[in-house]
Amino acid sequence: MTDPILRVEGLKTHFTTERGVVKAVDGVDFEIPRGGILGMVGESGSGKSVTGLSILRLLGTPSAKIVGGRIVFDGEELLAKSEREMRAIRGARISMVFQNAMTSLDAFFTIGDLLVEVIRLHQRVTRKEAVERAVRALERVHIPEPARRLKNYPHELSGGQRQRVVIALALACEPDLLIADEPTTALDATVQKQIIELLLELNAELGTAILMVTHDFGVVAKLCRTVAVMYAGRIVERGDMETVLSAPRHPYTQALMRSVPRLRAEGAGGNGEDPRRARLFEIGGAPPVPIELGVGCAFAPRCVRATEDCRSADPPTAGFGGSHQAVCHLYAENGREMQHAGT
Numbered sequence: 001m002t003d004p005i006l007r008v009e010g011l012k013t014h015f016t017t018e019r020g021v022v023k024a025v026d027g028v029d030f031e032i033p034r035g036g037i038l039g040m041v042g043e044s045g046s047g048k049s050v051t052g053l054s055i056l057r058l059l060g061t062p063s064a065k066i067v068g069g070r071i072v073f074d075g076e077e078l079l080a081k082s083e084r085e086m087r088a089i090r091g092a093r094i095s096m097v098f099q100n101a102m103t104s105l106d107a108f109f110t111i112g113d114l115l116v117e118v119i120r121l122h123q124r125v126t127r128k129e130a131v132e133r134a135v136r137a138l139e140r141v142h143i144p145e146p147a148r149r150l151k152n153y154p155h156e157l158s159g160g161q162r163q164r165v166v167i168a169l170a171l172a173c174e175p176d177l178l179i180a181d182e183p184t185t186a187l188d189a190t191v192q193k194q195i196i197e198l199l200l201e202l203n204a205e206l207g208t209a210i211l212m213v214t215h216d217f218g219v220v221a222k223l224c225r226t227v228a229v230m231y232a233g234r235i236v237e238r239g240d241m242e243t244v245l246s247a248p249r250h251p252y253t254q255a256l257m258r259s260v261p262r263l264r265a266e267g268a269g270g271n272g273e274d275p276r277r278a279r280l281f282e283i284g285g286a287p288p289v290p291i292e293l294g295v296g297c298a299f300a301p302r303c304v305r306a307t308e309d310c311r312s313a314d315p316p317t318a319g320f321g322g323s324h325q326a327v328c329h330l331y332a333e334n335g336r337e338m339q340h341a342g343t
């Protein structure tokens with residue numbers, strides 16, 4: 001086994017606010033093999049974007065601090081790097097498609113200006129060569145007539161094409177790792193599918209590893225080989241996609257999966273309901289604001305299977321064979337289901 005391209009260990013990113021310390025990411029571990037695709041899924045506020053931004057050290061506000069952990073990229077500790085060293089890595093070796101990137105493409109620059117700028121920032125090439133590379137970058141994401149498109153402004157493109165341009169920008173320097181934060185969320189279902197297919201194709205063609213961040217289990221199911229489910233700043237379940245899809249263990253993962261109509265329609269956890277009638281999130285209660293979370297499992301207040309233990313002690317990590325793990329009081333460390341009185 002070769003080294004993974006990215007290994008995150010015990011990552012903690014906290015915000016100091018007037019209301020207290022927001023533990024947005026609170027002890028997260030995962031790794032992505034070279035060329036691999038990991039899906040990170042969870043509801044709004046679970047800490048997905050903060051995890052991605054921490055990897056690139058792009059948390060600008062002074063209230064944000066990485067208070068613990070390691071981020072090892074291609075064998076090197078990113079947390080030990082200077083800002084100057086990080087600048088050489090961002091966009092060149094690790095790229096990010098930011099949440100809402102599509103709407104934030106700078107309206108006053110042409111697609112060509114944007115691409116040439118990012119290429120020349122990281123690669124010593126002439127303007128002419130940079131333009132040629134820009135054309136290739138657009139070809140790669142299947143923008144028709146790429147040379148002509150370079151002269152267009154972002155608002156002259158459709159939503160799907162804009163998102164392709166965002167991906168072309170992120171991959172212009174052929175990074176080893178792409179962090180894609182909700183890259184399909186604002187798109188309709190057909191375009192969403194095309195973007196997922198594009199990401200899979202680019203992953204195969206360029207060997208770019210992908211950290212796919214989304215609240216949509218359906219997107220993760222189609223794209224990712226492995227999955228990490230986040231809740232309140234922690235990973236509560238992880239494993240191979242197929243294993244987790246066929247036998248989700250954490251009640252939160254089960255609820256997330258039940259809430260995706262497409263997964264139901266395709267059979268995983270399906271029960272023959274009309275998928276069109278399914279609401280996207282039907283988990284009762286609201287996700288917690290991770291301020292001074294008390295003891296016990298953070299999901300307990302919303303969990304239909306919660307017991308006294310869940311409210312009073314931190315949940316243990318249970319292994320179910322291979323890389324499949326869940327952090328939940330319902331299971332013993334060897335994965336055996338516990339018999340709780342009253343459940």
Ligand SMILES: Nc1ncnc2c1ncn2[C@@H]1O[C@H](COP(=O)(O)OP(=O)(O)OP(=O)(O)O)[C@@H](O)[C@H]1O
Nearest residue numbers: 015022024043044045046047048049050061215290
């Ligand atoms: N600058 C900040 N100051 C204080 N708290 C913050 C700040 N940025 C994020 N948070 C908090 O950190 C937590 C995690 O936020 P994050 O943006 O990572 O969530 P997310 O999983 O990406 O959600 P979404 O699906 O809505 O994008 C949230 O509770 C959020 O309110």
Ligand SMILES: [Mg+2]
Nearest residue numbers: 048049050099
């Ligand atoms: Mg986010």
